[in-house]
Amino acid sequence: MTAIVTFRRIRDMTVEADPPPAAAEEPLAAGRASFWAAVAVFAGIVAVGFGLGRIQPSPPPVIVAAVAGVGATGAALLLLQRRRPLLGYAAAASAGITVIGGIASANPVWFAVCLVAGWCALVGGRRIGLTYWFAMMVLFTIEWTWVRPDPGWGAWMGGITLSLFGGLLLRHQFDLVAQLRAAQAGLAEKARAEERNRIARDLHDVIAHTLTVSLLHVMSARLAVEHDPADAARSLAEAERLGRESLDEVRTTVGMLREDGDMGRTAPPPGVDGLPTLVDRFRSAGTDVTFAVDGETGRLPATVGLALYRVLQEALTNVIKHAPGSPATVHLTVDAAEVRLSVHSMGPPGTGTGLGIINMRERAESLGGSCHAGPGDPGWLVRASFPLNGLRSGSLGGPHSGAEVAT
Numbered sequence: 001m002t003a004i005v006t007f008r009r010i011r012d013m014t015v016e017a018d019p020p021p022a023a024a025e026e027p028l029a030a031g032r033a034s035f036w037a038a039v040a041v042f043a044g045i046v047a048v049g050f051g052l053g054r055i056q057p058s059p060p061p062v063i064v065a066a067v068a069g070v071g072a073t074g075a076a077l078l079l080l081q082r083r084r085p086l087l088g089y090a091a092a093a094s095a096g097i098t099v100i101g102g103i104a105s106a107n108p109v110w111f112a113v114c115l116v117a118g119w120c121a122l123v124g125g126r127r128i129g130l131t132y133w134f135a136m137m138v139l140f141t142i143e144w145t146w147v148r149p150d151p152g153w154g155a156w157m158g159g160i161t162l163s164l165f166g167g168l169l170l171r172h173q174f175d176l177v178a179q180l181r182a183a184q185a186g187l188a189e190k191a192r193a194e195e196r197n198r199i200a201r202d203l204h205d206v207i208a209h210t211l212t213v214s215l216l217h218v219m220s221a222r223l224a225v226e227h228d229p230a231d232a233a234r235s236l237a238e239a240e241r242l243g244r245e246s247l248d249e250v251r252t253t254v255g256m257l258r259e260d261g262d263m264g265r266t267a268p269p270p271g272v273d274g275l276p277t278l279v280d281r282f283r284s285a286g287t288d289v290t291f292a293v294d295g296e297t298g299r300l301p302a303t304v305g306l307a308l309y310r311v312l313q314e315a316l317t318n319v320i321k322h323a324p325g326s327p328a329t330v331h332l333t334v335d336a337a338e339v340r341l342s343v344h345s346m347g348p349p350g351t352g353t354g355l356g357i358i359n360m361r362e363r364a365e366s367l368g369g370s371c372h373a374g375p376g377d378p379g380w381l382v383r384a385s386f387p388l389n390g391l392r393s394g395s396l397g398g399p400h401s402g403a404e405v406a407t
Contacts, residue, residue, distance in 0.1 A: 018021075022122065022253065027300055029177050029229045035080060036266065037076050038080055038213075039073070039076065039080060041115075042073060042076045042112055042115060043076075043078075043245050045075045045095075045108065045109060045111055045112045045115075046069045046072055046073055046097070046100065046109060046112060047069070048108055048109070049069075049097070049100050049101060049107050049108055049109020049110075050065055050066070050069050050100055050109070051109055052108065052109075053065060053100055053102065053104070053108055054125030054397065056102070056104045056106070056107065057104075058103070059102065059103065060100070060102060064097060064099060065100050068095070068096040068097075068099035068100050068263070069096060069100055070096075071092060071093075071095075071096045072092070072094075072095070072096025072100070072112070073093075073096075074098065075089045075090075075092035075093035076089075076093045076112075076281030077337060078118070079093060079116065079119060079120075080119070084122050085124075085282070086120060086123060086124045086128055087124075087131060087132060090116050090119075090120050091135070092177045092403070093112070093116055094116060094132075094135075094139075096112055096114050097109055097110065097116075098115055098139065103147050103148045104143055104145060105143070105144075105150045105153045105156060106152060110159075111157045111159070113160060113161045114157070114160050114162075114163040116132070116341050117129065117132055117133055117136065117160045117163040117164050117167070118163035118164065118166055118167035119165050119167065120132045120167065121133075121163075121166075121167025121168045121171060121173075122167040122168075122170050122171050122174075125171060126168060126171075129164050129167055129168060129258075130164070130252045132349070133160060133161065133164045135166070136160050137157060137160070137161075138152045140156055140157050140160075141153075141157075171394065177313075197362070198366075201310070201362065201363065202310070202358040218235070218236070218239055220232075220238070220285075220286065221233075221235035221236045222237040228352045238284060238285075240298070254269070258355075268282070269292070269302070269306050269307045270304030270305075270306065271300075271302060271306055271308075271309060272297045272300050272304075272305035272308055272309065272332075273297075273305070274309055275291070275293075275308065275309060275312060275330075275332065276291065277315075278309065278312060278313060279291045279316075279330065280310075282316050282319075282320070285320070286325075287316065287319065287320055287328065288326075288327040288328065289316065289327070289328050289329075289330060290327070290328070291330045291332075291333045292329075292330065292331045293334075294331070294332070294333045294334065295332075295333055295335055295339075296334060297332070297334055297339075300334065300339060300388070301388075302369060304386045306365075306385070307363045307364065307367055307369075307384075307386060308341055308371060308386070309333070310359075310360075310363055310380070311341060311343075311360045311363060311364070311371060311384045312330060312341060312343060314356045314359060314360055315343035315345075315360070315373075315382040316328060316330075316359055317356070318341065318356055318380075318382075319343075319345045319347070319380075322347070322380075323345050323346075323347025323348060323379070323380065324347075325347070326345050326346045326347025326379065327345075327346050328343060328344065328345045328346070329343070329344045330341075330342070330343050334346070336388070337387065337388060337389060337390060338369075338384075338385050338386060338387045338388055339385070339386050340383070340384070340385070341382075341384045341385075342381065342383045342384075343381070343382040344376050344379060344380075344382075345379045345381075346378060346379040347379055347380070348378075348379065348380075357373045360373065360382065364384050364385070364386065367386050367387075368387050369384065369385050369386035369387060370384070370385055371383070371384040371385075374405070
């Protein structure tokens with residue numbers, strides 16, 4: 001029960017973990033200095049256009065031009081702050097620019113219109129940018145064809161079009177960056193969840209195995225304490241040893257949750273070389289287990305060895321829990337393509353939460369293998385297989401070769 005509670009708490013950590021910060025930020029989240037620099041550039045263009053407009057034919061009254069310049073600069077300030085509605089402030093700024101520029105295409109104040117078009121496309125997106133571009137194209141067309149025929153308006157029409165496409169291109173790049181950041185955050189969160197689930201599986205296997213086997217030793221000691229004190233002492237000593245080993249494994253597993261990765265000196269994880277010791281541990285608790293190995297196990301990768309160890313640990317723990325006293329047969333087969341593990345218990349299957357079977361299946365699937373548990377006619381049969389093609393070889397310790405049978 002304690003193992004199940006611990007397993008669920010670790011899984012809850014995955015669900016309750018704080019979500020990653022939003023990756024999609026507003027484009028050009030400029031600082032205060034950059035903001036005022038942009039305002040100063042716009043105001044400088046308006047000021048230059050205001051001054052040059054005084055020497056052009058038929059300039060607007062000074063007061064009207066000054067008010068238009070101040071209004072255009074104020075609207076641009078609000079536009080740079082991304083205030084809504086963007087088109088409203090863009091229209092106000094453009095109206096002031098039009099008053100200053102008048103009917104002269106040579107006035108550089110029209111460059112401010114190009115800046116507004118690019119900013120609308122960058123901040124507002126395609127719909128707002130195209131709407132503003134269309135309105136200014138209509139204005140320039142009217143100026144060119146009806147008010148004062150001047151080829152210079154064609155240059156400003158090309159300039160505002162380039163500004164529009166430049167703003168849309170930057171907008172697209174910012175959107176791609178936001179999507180990449182969101183994808184990276186999702187992958188990091190998925191990796192954290194998978195790591196926590198793996199640690200939860202390890203805790204479940206370690207704690208469930210230790211409690212089950214230790215309980216058998218304690219029960220044996222309780223029964224033998226009166227007529228065989230020495231045997232009772234041996235059983236209690238074995239239970240104590242299992243408890244210490246379990247504590248070390250739990251400390252190592254929980255240490256993986258540290259963000260700095262500093263877990264100190266920890267023992268290597270168990271592997272295929274620890275299977276005989278694991279079987280002997282269950283035998284010492286009174287379980288009749290037959291263990292057979294066919295093939296060379298020294299070339300198995302460490303990940304496969306750990307998965308085999310945990311699957312066998314969980315399967316034999318279930319034998320003790322659900323079919324106490326029933327014999328079990330363990331058969332490990334290694335060939336060139338895959339490694340197979342079968343655990344056949346002669347006792348009838350019991351009932352439980354099913355977390356152990358889920359853990360075994362997830363371990364196998366994480367390495368591209370499979371694990372099935374069900375009736376074995378008679379008893380209960382657990383079969384796990386792991387592919388070896390494409391996995392890097394790595395010896396986990398003392399290899400077993402040939403056909404080795406422990407009875």
